[in-house]
Amino acid sequence: DAGITQSPRHKVTETGTPVTLRCHQTENHRYMYWYRQDPGHGLRLIHYSYGVKDTDKGEVSDGYSVSRSKTEDFLLTLESATSSQTSVYFCAISDRVGYYGYTFGSGTRLTVV
Amino acid sequence: QKEVEQNSGPLSVPEGAIASLNCTYSDRGSQSFFWYRQYSGKSPELIMSIYSNGDKEDGRFTAQLNKASQYVSLLIRDSQPSDSATYLCAVTLYGSEKLVFGKGMKLTVNP
Numbered sequence: 001d002a003g004i005t006q007s008p009r010h011k012v013t014e015t016g017t018p019v020t021l022r023c024h025q026t027e028n029h030r031y032m033y034w035y036r037q038d039p040g041h042g043l044r045l046i047h048y049s050y051g052v053k054d055t056d057k058g059e060v061s062d063g064y065s066v067s068r069s070k071t072e073d074f075l076l077t078l079e080s081a082t083s084s085q086t087s088v089y090f091c092a093i094s095d096r097v098g099y100y101g102y103t104f105g106s107g108t109r110l111t112v113v
Numbered sequence: 114q115k116e117v118e119q120n121s122g123p124l125s126v127p128e129g130a131i132a133s134l135n136c137t138y139s140d141r142g143s144q145s146f147f148w149y150r151q152y153s154g155k156s157p158e159l160i161m162s163i164y165s166n167g168d169k170e171d172g173r174f175t176a177q178l179n180k181a182s183q184y185v186s187l188l189i190r191d192s193q194p195s196d197s198a199t200y201l202c203a204v205t206l207y208g209s210e211k212l213v214f215g216k217g218m219k220l221t222v223n224p
Contacts, residue, residue, distance in 0.1 A: 031210050033211070040216070041216070042201070042214050042215065042216035042217055043157075043201070043214040045211060048210075048211060050210060058211075090156055090157070094210070096210075097145070097205055097209075097210045097211065097212060098144055098145040098164075098205050098210075099145070099162075100162075101145075101147040101149075101159050101162060101203065101212065102157075102159070102203075102212060103159070104156040104157050104158070105156060106155075106156050107155075107156050
């Protein structure tokens with residue numbers, strides 16, 4: 001997907017365990033985003049980053065944290081996974097959103113049991 | 114809360130027909146508008162962008178924007194079964210480097 005990869009692609013984890021999802025880009029884009037997609041809710045922004053060590057919360061950030069120590073990597077951590085965090089997680093990147101929109105990664109399907 | 118609304122659908126059209134997908138948005142300051150296509154189990158893929166009032170055509174796809182009415186639409190001419198997907202409308206908020214998405218409209222094109 002145009003220089004953006006997410007890992008893992010699928011994960012099953014137990015309630016209460018921490019989970020980290022990784023987004024890696026080779027485009028050197030400034031902006032990176034984490035979304036979750038659920039039936040009936042569409043895409044909802046969890047956290048985003050506008051540069052190394054610069055991050056901010058989205059509309060559904062509770063229970064999630066992020067880190068961006070390098071331009072190319074944006075990590076999403078579920079501090080203590082709950083069943084309500086079962087979802088498909090998409091990472092997206094952009095250089096200039098107003099001109100180019102986002103490019104999405106392939107997604108991570110996370111199941112919390 | 115800035116919102117983007119799409120008719121929930123689903124929309125079903127016969128092969129060869131015109132499919133019309135609509136979207137309204139609440140932020141009058143929005144400047145850029147995008148349509149994404151998402152096949153089942155896949156990630157969203159950008160298919161059209163539009164920034165000015167009027168029509169923008171790309172092959173069988175036409176995006177239409179009316180900022181006064183805060184309305185953007187996507188027309189798919191000569192619809193094909195391969196167009197069957199969920200279509201997401203996305204809008205930039207004024208002064209923001211984020212997109213706000215509609216919930217999507219599922220389109221089925223019947224052979």
